[in-house]
Amino acid sequence: MYIQRLDHSSSIHHSIAVRHDTAPQNHNVWHYHEELELINIKKGSGTFFVGDCIHRFSNNFYILIGSKTPHYWLFDEQYINNNSGESADIRVVHFTPDYLGKDFFTLPESAAIRAVYSLAERVVTFNDDENGTFNQIFDQILIESPLNRLLILTSLLNRIRAFESPTLLTNHNHTTPPHHDDYKRMNKILDYIRFNYKIKIQLQEIAKVAGMSPNSFCRYFKQKMGKTLIQFVN
Template structure:
């Protein structure tokens, strides 16, 4: 998908860019860049859209995003309220394996690391069991420079390549390339749905945001996102429900269902299992056992 092409400022004396973000909310537009990105979410919550797949994020999650992989870390709606005092904090590492580092990855000694990078083009989330050691290594990279930083970076890649249970953020199937204008339009639709998921949203409502008829909107959305409007809306709602079920802010599952836009607990349970393959109670049990 051709979306906003973001240019990462690269210092002349750096091949690895380390960035600490402290902002009211994450960059709000669907975008991509040549660099691979590792993001450690230290503060903030919301939904990550990577290619055409959605993943809830919360503090202490770590994500790897492939080169030129369209993505947006969409902060929860509360971060955009006029009087909000919330902020996001993230430690981000960028590197371009085809840029200044290309010669490093062409060495026979780093063949396994190059293979790992090539196999991770769809991105992944670091499993909770490994976040402590990965975040520690990211801090070591942040606090070093020169040759030491490069060695720490290589060590991080070696560590990541040794993990066996990395689940891709996106499926192998890709949506068709679209123009930048269409990419912006899709990003606007994503934003509209994510900001209004807790309210009744009809196909006609979404079509109006794209300035299209409902029939044309259905064809456009399915062609370029591989989702129907309803399946995308359901995934957004279930992602939000997963966060609410595990943050301890709600008394029961029914309350979560209604605050995420579902009008019946039966429908919520059915959709939840379709999206996650688990019932809400099974999901909670699995989550707290892993944490």
């Protein structure tokens, strides 16, 4: 399985696209896209692979993912099995980096949003407040007109900017595989990790998948991901 480039906005001629999913299979592909992505997992649990990070998620999970950052949602079995009777509740917002127009982002007033974009490059997770403000915002943006969605999204990004200590998931130095000639090799490695991370991954085996010696693999993986294999899977 290779990283797929997806386009969530241009096909419908909007700079913002929203979606409400109850079937997590839509997310079970290793992919990236030009658009930034805001997601609220209102109901659901599993493991999230993003950049150089593996992270568990559960109900009421909020995350902002930067442009061109490869990621993959591996939901727990009860949400994937159609016979389990368990459904997820996933609200998704994709938006282009210049969703307010290229000229807007040259204005000094856009500094706060540009700062959020910098945070999103490392992938931001955040919690709702005691009033359920973010939950209400996601409910609202799903049903609003395209114009009102612009205003709601801008307000939401400004709220994220106000966090004193945002939780960042990825390393500053992590490499985005699609921008390298050897991305197919990285895909094989990441596929192997995704399907075997719950058991002890043997260096000899994963090096064989990459077509490299163990020593060469260790150097290669650290160079590309900014972490050792042990740091990445633990």
